[in-house]
Amino acid sequence: MRDYSDQIETRDPDRDVQITSIDACVVEGNFEWNLIKVETDAGVTGIGESYRGGGVPEIVEYTNRFLVGENPLDVERLVRYIFQEMSGHGGTTGKVVTAASGIEVALLDAAGKILGLPVYQLLGSKYRDEVRLYCDCHAGEAYAVEDGATAYAEAEAYSPEAYAAEAARVTDMGFSALKFDLDLPADNANDPYNGRLTNAAIREKREIVAAVREEIGYDVDLAFDCHWDYSVESAKRLAHELEEFDLMWLEDLIPPENMGAQKEVTKATRTPVATGENRFRVFELSDLIYEHGVDIVTPDPTTVGGLTETMRIADRAEENYMPMSPHNVCSPVGTMACVHLGAATPNFDLLEYHALEVDWWDDLLVRDEPLIEDGRIEVPEAPGLGIELDEDVVDAHLLDGTTGF
Numbered sequence: 001m002r003d004y005s006d007q008i009e010t011r012d013p014d015r016d017v018q019i020t021s022i023d024a025c026v027v028e029g030n031f032e033w034n035l036i037k038v039e040t041d042a043g044v045t046g047i048g049e050s051y052r053g054g055g056v057p058e059i060v061e062y063t064n065r066f067l068v069g070e071n072p073l074d075v076e077r078l079v080r081y082i083f084q085e086m087s088g089h090g091g092t093t094g095k096v097v098t099a100a101s102g103i104e105v106a107l108l109d110a111a112g113k114i115l116g117l118p119v120y121q122l123l124g125s126k127y128r129d130e131v132r133l134y135c136d137c138h139a140g141e142a143y144a145v146e147d148g149a150t151a152y153a154e155a156e157a158y159s160p161e162a163y164a165a166e167a168a169r170v171t172d173m174g175f176s177a178l179k180f181d182l183d184l185p186a187d188n189a190n191d192p193y194n195g196r197l198t199n200a201a202i203r204e205k206r207e208i209v210a211a212v213r214e215e216i217g218y219d220v221d222l223a224f225d226c227h228w229d230y231s232v233e234s235a236k237r238l239a240h241e242l243e244e245f246d247l248m249w250l251e252d253l254i255p256p257e258n259m260g261a262q263k264e265v266t267k268a269t270r271t272p273v274a275t276g277e278n279r280f281r282v283f284e285l286s287d288l289i290y291e292h293g294v295d296i297v298t299p300d301p302t303t304v305g306g307l308t309e310t311m312r313i314a315d316r317a318e319e320n321y322m323p324m325s326p327h328n329v330c331s332p333v334g335t336m337a338c339v340h341l342g343a344a345t346p347n348f349d350l351l352e353y354h355a356l357e358v359d360w361w362d363d364l365l366v367r368d369e370p371l372i373e374d375g376r377i378e379v380p381e382a383p384g385l386g387i388e389l390d391e392d393v394v395d396a397h398l399l400d401g402t403t404g405f
Contacts, residue, residue, distance in 0.1 A: 028398065030354070031329055046110025073111050073115070100305060101309075108384070131376060133377065160211030238250070242271055273294055335377070339377050
């Protein structure tokens with residue numbers, strides 16, 4: 001037998017890297033942002049972000065039991081390891097997958113820094129140099145966040161004029177795509193449980209959409225979010241009523257559990273329908289895509305399992321000639337992770353920006369220029385995510401009663 005030992009390359013010392021710790025902290029922005037940090041014995045630190053809300057830091061802390069000592073370059077294997085190791089903790093869905101999503105982003109950041117490559121290159125390719133954003137404008141003057149939760153104003157604040165004024169303000173900032181909330185307190189006036197819209201409620205929503213369109217015209221892309229509130233018949237009636245306004249999409253018209261109901265709504269209207277943000281891993285979105293239960297799929301990379309899991313979803317969407325526009329309510333960390341995803345994904349469309357009211361949003365990163373210029377973010381060429389956290393700003397905005405890194 002021939003000896004091939006002289007042709008075998010010696011092991012790359014860059015591969016001999018180990019995770020030394022994984023930590024999380026909670027920053028209070030317009031939501032509770034779960035930031036993740038992965039430390040390595042190479043002196044390289046990776047940062048990431050998981051979807052907002054409680055429970056994630058505890059799960060991240062738990063993963064130290066089995067991820068410390070592992071190689072941070074083995075990103076996909078380690079994410080699968082989390083699912084497997086924590087399968088008895090609900091590890092195939094829910095908060096475990098959310099925590100794993102942020103860890104995956106931090107691992108990709110660390111791997112990119114170790115290998116000297118931007119994250120988009122680790123994901124496979126580069127299709128675009130910048131990513132276009134749509135700005136989530138909430139509900140005119142009526143929306144606020146208090147202690148990480150939605151707070152609603154009095155019903156009269158939800159006026160068509162308030163929506164139109166906000167649309168004008170945001171387009172003046174350079175955004176060419178907007179989204180508003182279309183679910184209103186008045187929706188529940190007739191009955192708070194059955195999801196049925198009255199004729200008056202539908203007329204009110206039509207007036208809001210008409211006012212925004214009159215203000216910004218039809219060259220600005222416009223979407224509305226309904227937050228899973230309606231019955232099938234009300235969703236179809238609403239979508240039909242809004243067809244003349246050429247919306248970019250109507251989002252989350254009905255609760256997410258019933259695939260047949262979702263398909264019924266989508267097929268009933270020429271208004272594009274979007275959904276996907278509260279589903280976990282590719283398995284929970286595959287039927288939605290293959291059965292064309294949606295026109296635009298909107299997974300949240302910091303919920304669904306990370307950037308590579310989102311790319312699997314995007315692959316299935318591309319097979320069906322379907323665009324993907326990720327949901328994103330993150331700090332600049334998760335947002336930049338999504339920017340790399342957008343660079344690497346051929347059927348990527350727009351990315352959500354959901355922090356207009358956070359005046360220190362840019363300060364969370366060490367940089368001189370704002371991230372967003374004319375409604376777009378440039379794809380970084382630096383290794384990893386291409387960003388650096390400002391630890392002082394992190395510490396200044398920690399959730400009360402929590403500690404930093």
